[in-house]
Amino acid sequence: MNNQSTTSFTTEELAEQLKVSKLTIYDLIKKGELRAYRVGRQMRVDAIDLEAYKESTKSGGVSASPIPHTKEQPMDSTNEVNEAFTEEPPPHFPTFATRQVIISGQDMSLDLLASAIEKENIGYRPLRSYQGSLNSLIAMYNGKADIVSTHLFDGDTGEYNIPYIKRILNGHSFIVMNLLARKAGLYVQKGNPKNIRHWRDLQRPSIKMINREIGSGARVLLDEQLRMAGIKGNRIEGYEQIEMNHIAVASKVSNGLADVGIGIEKAAALVDVDFIPLIQEQYDLVIFKRPDNKHLRDSILRTLQGEAFKNEMRAMSGYDLSMTGTILYETP
Structure with a gap:
């Protein structure tokens, strides 16, 4: 028997293998990008499904034919995924006090930001979405993203991001802060x-x-x-x-x-x-300005301006952090 078909991993083990937060693993499972099943109150992912997810990421698409599970309690529906989230809530956040916050973008620095928000324990549960910059802004306009990263070059002005953000989020109140340059x-x-x-x-x-x-x-x-x-x-x-x-x-x-x-x-x-x-x-973050997310905005600004976050970013190399945490644009 193929050992890969019998090996499975917990969410903690997957987070360690993929070098992401546990919340990112939950997000992948909830969106159906990573197949999982439940054993009691614990979610597990088979090694063969982990490899299928890795291959789909490499090829830039979704696996053509998911391998069916033979476990007694497969996790194939949104209801079952939501139930698993309820039964095994992420650490640090009491379920009754949390709000999901979706961070959209593809750079690894956003995983560090999600982890920092989680550690702040201010009542937000970060989830990751991996859309490109323009699609992320459109998702934000449609209420499907809370924190968006952009690196959109405008040839007419020679500027990054602000011209696009103003056009797409017209009529909304928002703040733009620099994350990094590369x-x-x-x-x-x-x-x-x-x-x-x-x-x-x-x-x-x-x-x-x-x-x-x-x-x-x-x-x-x-x-x-x-x-x-x-x-x-x-x-x-x-x-x-x-x-x-x-x-x-x-x-x-x-x-x-x-x-x-x-x-x-x-x-x-x-x-x-x-x-x-x-x-x-220029790689910037965009966040809506609302009374109910002021704590989140303040937390992100503290994180970006703090040396702990910048040291983690420097360890990954390839980033210019000279403007990190600078507010570039803010609507009244």
């Missing part, structure tokens, strides 16, 4: 055999690229750069081929399935590719 640019194969140096090189007939999904900050950056250079995306080979995260894009380049992809420097250090830095991008 380098964005192009992934190329080791040694850069195609001598790719700039955005305009993408239109060369010998170049094949791998793109990001519509709504991601990386896709907005690319499309704005192409627009300013007068380059039509549909004339670039591979423009319609997409992946859902930086690691997946860099991996396609590393494996020789594309010559170039767009992303951040940090991912290049994890995958065997070279990186051509082209812009310093």
Whole structure:
């Protein structure tokens, strides 16, 4: 018998393996991205389902055919997931006093922020959503996200984020604070055999690229750069081929399935590719200003400005924290 089919993990063990908070594991289970079942009051995930989740993340999609469970109490419905949350509440927060707060975005720094909010124990239970910047802002407008991270470049002004936030959240009261800055640019194969140096090189007939999904900050950056250079995306080979995260894009380049992809420097250090830095991008947080979330806003500002959080960020490297915790824009 395959050992993988008989091995299972608790939520605590999964959080340790994936280097995320336990609340992130709960969120993945609740959204159906990670299959789980209940044994008494404890949730467990089989190793084979953990591997399926990892593979779906690498390929940028959802597993094509989930493997059916044979346990007596499978966890296949939203009601059962909600019941499991009730039976095994996350530590630190009494169930009667908590409110869910959804943090949307893909950078690892947001997992640290979620953990910091949890440790503050101010009555909020952070859950993670992994949508791209533009889609996250739209989700926020529709009431489906509470804290949103954005890195959206506006070619007309040369600014990041504020022009988009003002347009999408028009009529709402909000605050924008800087989380970090990081380098964005192009992934190329080791040694850069195609001598790719700039955005305009993408239109060369010998170049094949791998793109990001519509709504991601990386896709907005690319499309704005192409627009300013007068380059039509549909004339670039591979423009319609997409992946859902930086690691997946860099991996396609590393494996020789594309010559170039767009992303951040940090991912290049994890995958065997070279990186051509082209812009310093601003990565900001957006939070609605409401009387009922003042404690949350104050907590996040304290966290971002505190040395403990910044030291954790420095340990991950690749981030510029010189503006972290600075309020960049605030509606009256």
